[in-house]
Amino acid sequence: MFYMLSTKLHAILFLSFFQTFEDIMKIHILFLSFPLIFDFTSPSTHIMVLLHGELTNFLNFTEKTVNWSSCVTNCHNKLDCIVAGFENGTCKLFEIGKLSTIKRLNSHYGKMVAVKTVTNLTSCDYSTNGNVLQGFINHDQPYNVTISQNTWIIQKPPKCPENFEMFHRLKGLWCIGVINKTLTSQEESSDFCKSEYNGVLNAFDNETERDFVFRRTNGSVSPLNEHGDAYWVNGVRKESCRNNDKIGSDCDGIKAFNITDPLITEVYNNWVEDQVIGTLDNCLVYRVAATQGKSTVAVPCDWVVAYAYRLKGFVCGTRPV
DSSP states (O other): OOOOOSSSHHHHHHHOOSSHHHHHHHHHHHHHTHHHHHOOSSSSSOOEEEEEEEEEEEEEOOOOOOHHHHHHHHHHHHHHHHEEEEETTEEEEEEETTTEEEEOGGGGGGOEEEEEEEEOOOSSGGGGOEEEEEEESSSSSSEEEEEEESEEEEEEEOOOOTOOEEEEEETTTEEEEEEEEOOOOHHHHHOOOOHHOOOOOOSSSSHHHHHHHHHHHHGOOOTTTOOOOOOEEEEEEOOGSTTTTTTTTGGGGGGEEOOTTTSSSSSSBBTTOOOOOTTOOOEEEEEEEESEEEEEEEEEEESSSSSSSHHHHHHEOOOOO
16 A cells, blocks of 8 residues: 655655555654655645655766755755655756656665656555656656556656747647748648658647747738738648639638648637638638738648748647657
8 A cells, every 4th residue: 555645835745565564653753754855845836756666767867965855855946856766875866868767666675766746646545556647847848757556657758849839739739830931832831841840730729829920920020011921831622612612611711621730629710801712722821910910811732922921931730759
């Protein structure tokens, strides 16, 4: 079984295999000997989950000669530390990517581990197997700790390509980047996004994503360019909606387009009132003006040189790795 301790200010968990009354008394003595573990305060939202165990599958680490209480406190207060290990009076602090596995042990081995997390366990028994604790190095760098009966597995935080930004969609994490590449058609832009970033042209899942693209692009719009700039986004008109007379409910607005963005939940678009339904206007661009995001409009897919506004590049989306 497991045992859990907490205080008014922090939910700090101590997990262990208790087989005898003597084991329980060891925990009581540890609590009395190291009160700082349970009493320290910090503005951080992280807590430290404590367990008997040893560190396996690790690279380099920072070593300190401190007691167990200070070892835990050091890791808690250090931004990039996610795990502290303690054995024979030696404290080892690990950063993300430097450690992947923790092996759980019985208490009599005398080896201790503290894992930084923002997740509170509601119970501490064998039913925790398969549960996942989560932590954050920065707001955009989460990591997971998967619990099993004998091991805890730490997964390296997913990262976006350089100059991309991570978004938390309902279907999963998604990276979005604006690629400045002129004189490229929709197909060429799509191919470049796939070959360079293993991605697809991005569709806007919400207004936050659209505003991000606007902030990344509006500064380069010339004030003399009344109509603004344009960037390819996801969407190719369905064959069944390519005739001028196909204006039924199945071909209204965004419904007329196939969207291949894999994590899209509900396509967010704002359409101009005089949106053209013509047979040549089968691909989508997002127009950006100097002062505000303009709209999503359909243009010819082989459109390279824009007349009303400048075609500047495309918006690429991909999964973090």
